[in-house]
Amino acid sequence: MVIDQDDLAHAYRFALSLCRNSWLADDLAQEAILRAVSTKQQFTNRTELRKWLFRVTLNLWIDSTRKSSAYTNRPLALRDLVDGSQRFDHKAEVAEELTALFAEMQRLPLKQRQVLHLRVIEGMSVKDVAEIFDMTDGAVKTNLxxxxxxxxxxxAIAHLQHSPRRQENE
Structure with a gap:
């Protein structure tokens, strides 16, 4: 199976969601791709390859955090997850809501954020996410x-704080 730019983009987005540092995410994704190229393991389909890439990326990140915890302090912005070829053509209001939702995602506990990223953003199945994190399907569903x-x-709290009625009364 040929590894392509799309595989690198998926590994990069996942690494970025873990470490919140674009330089380290770049390094992690590239290292994961290098390992995929050099492995003797045969992947029968793209899903199997991506599961393996996500697992390797996770392990590389865990190794890097053991060496230094300085990488996890920077807040991650929504624009960091969108590669240069993609553009938001949404109205400002929709972009603002996405940014607020993404900021809330970053406040989630690490395991919940990781599981949510792989399931919702990367579109992985519950079973695949469970394999990547070595947890049960039930644990994945609970975290989700x-x-x-x-x-x-x-x-909901944010909507209450910014509702038009509230602004009219202020």
Whole structure:
């Protein structure tokens, strides 16, 4: 199976969601791709390759955090996850809501954020996410449920704070 730019982009986005540092994410993704190229393991389809890439990226990130914890302090912006070839053609309001939602995602506990990223942003199945993190399907579903609940609660609070009625009364 040929590894392409899209595989690198997926590995990069996942690495960036882990470390919140574009330079380190670049290094992690490139190292994961190099390992995929040099491995003797045969991948039967793109999903198997991506699962393997995500697992290697996660392990590389864990190794890097053992060496230094300085990489996880920078907040991650939504624009960091969008590569240069993609553009948002949305209205300003939609872009603002996406940015606020993404900021709330970054406040989630690490495991919930990781599971949510792979399931929602990368489109991985529950079973595949469970394999990557070496957890049960139930644990993945629990983390997803908790993450979604926290996002619903935080976005509901944000909507209440910015509602037109509230602004009219102020």
């Amino acid at each position: 449920s908790l993450a979604r609940k926290k996002l619903r609660e935080s976005t």
